[in-house]
Amino acid sequence: MPDxxxxxxxxxxxxxxxxxxxxxxGLLINDPVMAMRWYLTTEREENLxxxxxxxxxxxxxxRPLLPRELMAxxxxxxxxxxxxxxxxxxxxxxxxxxxxxxxxADWLDHxxxxxxxxxxxxxxxxxxxPESWRRGGHIWALALGTRxxxxxxxxxxxxxxxxxxxxxxxxxxxxxxxxxxLALAEAPAHGEAAQLLAALGLLNRMxxxxxxxxxxxxxxxxxRSILDHLVTxxxxxxxxxxxxxxxxxxxxxxxxxxxxxxxLIGPAxxxxxxxxxxxxxxxxxxxxxxxxxxxxxxxxxxxxxxxxPGYPKRLEGDLQAAAQWRLISPAARRAAEQxxxxxxxxxxxxxxxxxxxxxxxxxSPQQDAALLxxxxxxxxxxxxxxxxxxxxxxxxxxxxxxxxxPAKHAAVVAAAQATEVERQPGTAAEMAAARDAR
Numbered sequence: 032m033p034d035x036x037x038x039x040x041x042x043x044x045x046x047x048x049x050x051x052x053x054x055x056x057g058l059l060i061n062d063p064v065m066a067m068r069w070y071l072t073t074e075r076e077e078n079l080x081x082x083x084x085x086x087x088x089x090x091x092x093x094r095p096l097l098p099r100e101l102m103a104x105x106x107x108x109x110x111x112x113x114x115x116x117x118x119x120x121x122x123x124x125x126x127x128x129x130x131x132x133x134x135x136a137d138w139l140d141h142x143x144x145x146x147x148x149x150x151x152x153x154x155x156x157x158x159x160x161p162e163s164w165r166r167g168g169h170i171w172a173l174a175l176g177t178r179x180x181x182x183x184x185x186x187x188x189x190x191x192x193x194x195x196x197x198x199x200x201x202x203x204x205x206x207x208x209x210x211x212x213l214a215l216a217e218a219p220a221h222g223e224a225a226q227l228l229a230a231l232g233l234l235n236r237m238x239x240x241x242x243x244x245x246x247x248x249x250x251x252x253x254x255r256s257i258l259d260h261l262v263t264x265x266x267x268x269x270x271x272x273x274x275x276x277x278x279x280x281x282x283x284x285x286x287x288x289x290x291x292x293x294x295l296i297g298p299a300x301x302x303x304x305x306x307x308x309x310x311x312x313x314x315x316x317x318x319x320x321x322x323x324x325x326x327x328x329x330x331x332x333x334x335x336x337x338x339x340p341g342y343p344k345r346l347e348g349d350l351q352a353a354a355q356w357r358l359i360s361p362a363a364r365r366a367a368e369q370x371x372x373x374x375x376x377x378x379x380x381x382x383x384x385x386x387x388x389x390x391x392x393x394x395s396p397q398q399d400a401a402l403l404x405x406x407x408x409x410x411x412x413x414x415x416x417x418x419x420x421x422x423x424x425x426x427x428x429x430x431x432x433x434x435x436x437p438a439k440h441a442a443v444v445a446a447a448q449a450t451e452v453e454r455q456p457g458t459a460a461e462m463a464a465a466r467d468a469r
Contacts, residue, residue: 063104090354099176136186145242168205216253219260232294281319
């Protein structure tokens with residue numbers, strides 16, 4: 032059974048060029064297996080970009096959720112289901128694990144045989160190229176923080192009519208390379224300058240190519256961690272970083288740009304390219320040092336008036352708002368838990384019916400019924416979440432109106448007092464004129 036203290040909120044936006052930044056479907060669920068399967072089937076290069084948040088206190092507070100953490104939660108839940116349950120639970124856990132592996136293989140295949148969404152002649156090759164296998168391993172490890180296991184590889188290779196024998200090896204090699212780079216990003220002080228440059232080059236190349244998608248932000252964060260350390264220890268940039276430690280200083284920025292360039296050229300690269308990079312660094316550093324120092328930009332929040340007490344209440348979005356409403360309303364929480372449990376059960380039944388069916392035959396009546404039940408419960412949960420979010424947002428507005436009442440009353444009193452002061456005569460002549468006027 033899922034841990035109801037832990038909630039997963041997955042929201043999406045369209046990344047198609049024609050629908051950029053348009054909100055897509057979302058899921059608020061207490062089961063990591065279903066949340067991970069939803070992520071894998073939703074986050075595709077031609078569909079949607081998915082953002083995750085997780086709460087450990089029934090939805091009162093939230094923090095960002097990385098796909099690798101969600102995958103780890105799903106694997107732990109399946110292991111607990113197999114260990115703590117009886118034969119039926121172990122069988123269901125095995126079926127769900129296989130379904131998760133199949134969806135992970137499908138997600139990875141979309142990266143291996145990538146087709147850009149706005150390509151007028153979309154074409155997927157029958158088999159990935161050797162370089163695509165290796166890059167797919169990079170993307171897998173960047174997103175999920177592991178090497179793909181045998182179940183994923185079995186489902187993946189079954190998708191191709193004549194899969195390359197070295198494909199799985201290249202995939203694992205790429206994943207190992209990325210995991211090593213991410214480990215250096217976690218603790219850059221443990222790496223030599225050459226290792227850090229190689230890791231930086233690998234992460235830098237993840238930003239070139241659309242198949243990485245929204246995962247490029249993970250690569251950028253890792254790059255930043257490596258650069259923050261490497262710029263202070265590399266012989267060519269350490270003096271610059273020591274003289275100008277501020278990351279926003281022009282000389283420091285030039286040193287970081289040099290390291291990125293060097294990581295792509297490679298320390299044993301073309302000598303002319305290395306000389307050009309060194310000359311460009313010297314030129315930019317000299318120009319930056321000759322410019323007067325700049326004062327830091329004022330904070331965006333400086334000088335702003337304090338917010339009205341009680342408003343606005345912190346809400347990440349509709350999913351988080353729905354969770355907060357369920358904290359306020361016990362009836363809403365019971366309804367949500369019942370709907371989530373029924374949806375999880377229907378999803379498991381569908382996986383079991385699909386696993387027992389012949390893939391070469393049309394859907395059986397059992398599969399059709401399970402599919403309809405899951406779809407109906409998905410819709411029920413979406414409608415319930417939307418209704419709870421609306422109630423929470425309305426409550427926030429009501430709180431804001433109530434919080435504004437004292438301020439509004441104080442403003443009315445202050446305006447009346449100011450008007451009264453203006454009407455009262457201040458000098459003796461004004462007082463005499465006021466008496467005569469009466």
